[in-house]
Amino acid sequence: MDTLSLYVQFIISGLTMGAIYAMVGIGFSFIYRVTTVLNFAQGEFLMLGGMVAITMTSVLGLSLIYALILAILAVALTGMLFHLGAIRVLGKAEPVRMILITIAGSMFLQGVAYLIWGTDDYTLPALIKAGTIDIFGASVNSQVIPVFIAAFLISFILKIFFDKTIWGKASTACSESREASMLLGINIDRMGMLSFAMSAGIGAIGGILIAPISLMQYQKGVPLAIKGIAGAVIGGLGNIWGALIGGLIMGLAEALSAGFIASYMTDVVVFVILILVLFIRPEGLLKSKS
Amino acid sequence: MKQSKLCVVAIAIMAIFVCSQSVSAADTVKIGAAYGMTGRIGWIGDDCVNGAKLVIEEINAQGGINGKNLELVVYDTKNNPDSARTIFEKLIKKDKVVAIIGPVITQATQTVMPIAEKYKIPYAAVSGGIQINAKILPDYKKQGKKSYTWAMSIGTPRQNEVKTIWLRQQGFKKLGNIEPLSQMGELSAVTYEQAAQQYGLKVIAQEKFDNKGTDFTTQMSKLKAAGADCIGTMASGGPAVTLVKNRDQVGMQKAPMMVSDANLSKKFIGLLGENTANVYTVGAKISFPQHLDASDPQKKIIADFQKKFETKYGKGPKSWFFASVGYDSALMFVKAIEQVGTDGEKIRDWVEGQSKFQGVQAAYSWSELDHRGIGVDQCSVLGIKGDDWVPAK
Numbered sequence: 001m002d003t004l005s006l007y008v009q010f011i012i013s014g015l016t017m018g019a020i021y022a023m024v025g026i027g028f029s030f031i032y033r034v035t036t037v038l039n040f041a042q043g044e045f046l047m048l049g050g051m052v053a054i055t056m057t058s059v060l061g062l063s064l065i066y067a068l069i070l071a072i073l074a075v076a077l078t079g080m081l082f083h084l085g086a087i088r089v090l091g092k093a094e095p096v097r098m099i100l101i102t103i104a105g106s107m108f109l110q111g112v113a114y115l116i117w118g119t120d121d122y123t124l125p126a127l128i129k130a131g132t133i134d135i136f137g138a139s140v141n142s143q144v145i146p147v148f149i150a151a152f153l154i155s156f157i158l159k160i161f162f163d164k165t166i167w168g169k170a171s172t173a174c175s176e177s178r179e180a181s182m183l184l185g186i187n188i189d190r191m192g193m194l195s196f197a198m199s200a201g202i203g204a205i206g207g208i209l210i211a212p213i214s215l216m217q218y219q220k221g222v223p224l225a226i227k228g229i230a231g232a233v234i235g236g237l238g239n240i241w242g243a244l245i246g247g248l249i250m251g252l253a254e255a256l257s258a259g260f261i262a263s264y265m266t267d268v269v270v271f272v273i274l275i276l277v278l279f280i281r282p283e284g285l286l287k288s289k290s
Numbered sequence: 291m292k293q294s295k296l297c298v299v300a301i302a303i304m305a306i307f308v309c310s311q312s313v314s315a316a317d318t319v320k321i322g323a324a325y326g327m328t329g330r331i332g333w334i335g336d337d338c339v340n341g342a343k344l345v346i347e348e349i350n351a352q353g354g355i356n357g358k359n360l361e362l363v364v365y366d367t368k369n370n371p372d373s374a375r376t377i378f379e380k381l382i383k384k385d386k387v388v389a390i391i392g393p394v395i396t397q398a399t400q401t402v403m404p405i406a407e408k409y410k411i412p413y414a415a416v417s418g419g420i421q422i423n424a425k426i427l428p429d430y431k432k433q434g435k436k437s438y439t440w441a442m443s444i445g446t447p448r449q450n451e452v453k454t455i456w457l458r459q460q461g462f463k464k465l466g467n468i469e470p471l472s473q474m475g476e477l478s479a480v481t482y483e484q485a486a487q488q489y490g491l492k493v494i495a496q497e498k499f500d501n502k503g504t505d506f507t508t509q510m511s512k513l514k515a516a517g518a519d520c521i522g523t524m525a526s527g528g529p530a531v532t533l534v535k536n537r538d539q540v541g542m543q544k545a546p547m548m549v550s551d552a553n554l555s556k557k558f559i560g561l562l563g564e565n566t567a568n569v570y571t572v573g574a575k576i577s578f579p580q581h582l583d584a585s586d587p588q589k590k591i592i593a594d595f596q597k598k599f600e601t602k603y604g605k606g607p608k609s610w611f612f613a614s615v616g617y618d619s620a621l622m623f624v625k626a627i628e629q630v631g632t633d634g635e636k637i638r639d640w641v642e643g644q645s646k647f648q649g650v651q652a653a654y655s656w657s658e659l660d661h662r663g664i665g666v667d668q669c670s671v672l673g674i675k676g677d678d679w680v681p682a683k
Contacts, residue, residue, distance in 0.1 A: 121528035214505060
């Protein structure tokens with residue numbers, strides 16, 4: 001393996017992980033943008049998406065495509081219930097308490113997943129049967145391609161959603177001023193529920209796409225959420241493209257530091273970048289919308 | 291009225307309890323069992339205790355030891371080091387056991403060590419990570435102390451030694467070592483280096499990875515760039531599967547990947563999916579009885595044990611390995627008591643002196659410097675064939 005292909009491999013590994021982090025970050029940023037809630041249970045939506053899809057295919061024997069659709073719907077419903085049962089009931093709470101509620105929600109969902117699936121790892125069959133692809137001597141897992149496509153496509157669709165649709169404009173309004181939106185007749189609770197359902201669905205897509213790359217297990221959500229959320233903060237909270245770019249930066253930083261320094265340094269490097277960004281550009285790389 | 295009635299009942303219950311205790315203390319020899327039986331890996335303790343119960347029943351059916359019945363006093367440590375310590379104290383002081391089987395995990399094994407030494411009660415843990423042979427026994431020998439700790443699994447150093455010998459036999463020269471960022475990973479890296487030096491393999495690259503990670507192609511491609519022709523790791527479960535997939539992804543399918551013996555299950559093979567080629571681990575004879583030579587006496591011993599177990603419980607254990615560990619732990623102490631009586635120090639001395647002690651897992655040879663006892667000749671490197679682990683040629 002020559003030097004060039006080694007470096008290309010590092011970058012590709014980084015982008016792979018980055019795209020996965022971006023899937024978390026996008027959902028996180030989306031909810032923040034609409035409700036100003038920092039939802040730390042976002043990682044659990046990925047985990048649930050993967051787990052439900054796996055169960056549908058292996059236990060119920062559904063074909064992959066039906067399993068995916070059902071899993072996305074099921075997790076979107078979970079997101080909606082989460083908003084209804086926790087966020088809305090305690091909705092007047094100040095931000096710190098809100099964060100605690102979502103952390104509690106994350107633990108609750110993990111507990112439920114533990115009861116259903118136990119501590120075992122599960123795997124999903126490959127979505128694309130292309131094996132590995134060669135780029136400059138570096139090998140790319142073809143399973144990564146759907147993750148990339150999904151991350152970009154979802155960012156693009158959300159962009160259109162926010163700019164062109166009445167729902168999107170209403171949700172942007174919600175984030176800018178709750179009171180003014182209410183005066184304009186926007187149902188804030190319904191917008192909040194919509195945002196939770198949609199980003200839970202986005203999370204589920206992420207979970208389904210990464211299940212063939214890395215296995216799924218009830219605790220898989222938390223480490224992904226930490227990196228994804230850090231990415232969203234780097235990119236600028238509430239900015240969808242920012243979450244995408246931030247996630248990719250996190251992944252690249254991780255792979256390059258593992259490649260050129262040492263594996264035990266990755267978390268250090270990643271969080272030094274986070275702190276630097278917060279020092280130099282507290283609003284994030286792409287200016288935060290709210 | 292009600293209260294006084296309650297008092298009478300309570301006193302009666304206590305009286306019965308005290309009497310039954312004093313009676314049983316007189317005619318029984320007690321062995322303590324302190325395994326973690328609840329929680330995430332609680333099934334391990336269940337398997338061990340079920341295995342151990344077979345020994346106790348067998349001996350009692352034959353009339354016990356010198357006319358005394360054997361009793362197994364079982365407590366659940368919940369795999370918590372603190373409760374393991376409390377349970378050891380309770381077993382020794384209150385139940386007056388003469389030896390203890392358990393605990394399961396390395397941390398608990400470390401915690402109970404001083405208690406066992408203080409009261410001179412030998413115990414047989416499962417722990418694969420305790421550095422009993424590598425560190426504790428040599429240190430104690432220098433200080434003239436006696437260790438009361440046994441560990442009934444192959445253990446990381448021996449496992450890596452067996453893997454290294456096999457890799458050399460197969461003609462591999464350059465080992466790429468990739469370990470989880472954990473105490474176990476550190477131990478594995480060190481033992482690979484020692485074994486490599488001893489048997490003429492070269493550790494050409496050392497990498498670490500985070501068990502929580504999703505992709506290790508960066509580390510894998512560094513091993514490839516360093517020119518590794520074989521890979522060693524103590525990874526288990528999900529991360530081990532990801533490592534194998536990443537190895538195949540960067541085009542190192544030809545490099546055998548030596549993973550932890552914790553992966554000795556059909557479930558692990560299922561998770562690997564199509565990527566089962568060139569994945570190996572190490573197991574003692576209990577892990578591959580159907581592939582033993584007909585001439586090997588172990589074959590019949592294991593078959594008998596499995597039949598006995600299935601007859602008693604109506605089904606097999608989750609893992610034959612752990613059931614056999616429980617059985618052998620109880621067996622070695624029972625045999626010792628038969629020979630030298632119930633003095634803890636005499637029991638440990640007797641066990642330490644045994645060589646080729648016939649257990650179910652393997653034939654153990656213990657010594658002053660080996661309290662695991664499973665020699666290189668008692669294990670084999672196992673590879674995957676179909677959906678099963680089979681001895682690799």
